Amino acid sequence: MRLLLTSAGIKNASIHEALVDLLGKPLAEANALCIPTASYAMPGGAGSAWRFISGRSVVSLCEMGWKSLGVLELTALPSLGEDLWLPSVREADVLLAGGGDxxxxxxxxxxxGLADLLPSLSxxxxxxxxxxxxxxTAGVGEDVSESYVWKPPTGDDTALGLVGFSIFPHLDHENLPDNSMANAQKWASGIPRxxxxxxxxxALKVTDDGVEVVSEGHWRLFTP
Incomplete structure (x- = not known):
């Protein structure tokens, strides 16, 4: 699977170009499925999910002019047969996962079951x-996970581990004072990766060739 891991979606021409390169065709020729599930574990999550799906969110993903756009709600899938949702996932050119928890x-x-499926979606x-x-990522970092309202059954910060690094998003965002570079450095000191x-x-463009940073802003890589 090819990954484009962003802080807030397709925010500039460079990230847009990286996505077109990964798709191998214009966005207007690509079929997309959006995943709003992360939003529900946050205050006001139902409204956030609607804004994400309808293209009214601060995240720029669903409104990018796709050939088609469907919704993949992960909490519904365990109660459904795979025949009702798996074909849509396999036919999609792109999966769009929004923000939240x-x-x-x-x-x-x-x-x-999507986690097990992702590696096969080449x-x-x-x-x-x-x-x-x-x-x-391999984990979100304890400083981040402790701020979440929803607590995972594992009790730790472990995520899916499809990539071997962690991400601190929204760096130095004007409306998020806790996301300063100083706090990012503190966060990084607590992760073993x-x-x-x-x-x-x-954005981070991840392929079999490795990780490429695509940026018109600023970023930093911390190493243990």
């Missing part, structure tokens, strides 16, 4: 924004 999203990716592009990106602090103008 990364550990809640990781949990429902496992519960739904022709699919996964685009995450904030929690949608963090859910695929590489960690990328990225602002909303930055």
């Amino acid at each position: 990364a550990l809640y999203l990781s949990h429902w990716m496992r519960q739904s 022709e699919t592009v996964y685009v995450g924004a904030s929690a949608g990106s963090m859910a695929l 590489p960690g990328y602090a990225i602002d909303d103008e930055t």
Whole structure:
């Protein structure tokens, strides 16, 4: 699977170009499924899910002019036969995972079966924004997980581990004073793996060739 892990979606021409390169075709020719699940574990989550799906969110994903757009609600999948949802996932060119609670999203990716399926989707592009990106990492970091309302059954910060690093999103965001570079450095000191602090103008493009930073903003890689 090819990944584009962002802080806030497709925010500039460089990130847009990276997504087109991963897809191998224009966005207007690509079929997308959006995943709003992460939002429900946050205050006002129902409204956040609607804004994400309808393209009214601060995250720029669903409104990008896709050929088609469907909704993949992970909490519904365990009660359904795979024949009702699996074909839609396999036919999608791109999966769009929005923000919210990364550990809640990781949990429902496992519960739904999507986590086991992701590695086999070699022709699919996964685009995450904030929690949608963090859910695929080895762990979100204890400083981050302790601030979440929803607590995972495991009791720790473990995410899906599809990539071997962690992500600190929304770096130096004007409306998020806790997301300063100083706090990112403190966060990084508590994780036993590489960690990328990225602002909303930055994305991580992950392919078999490795990780490429795509940025018109600022970012930092912390190493243990």
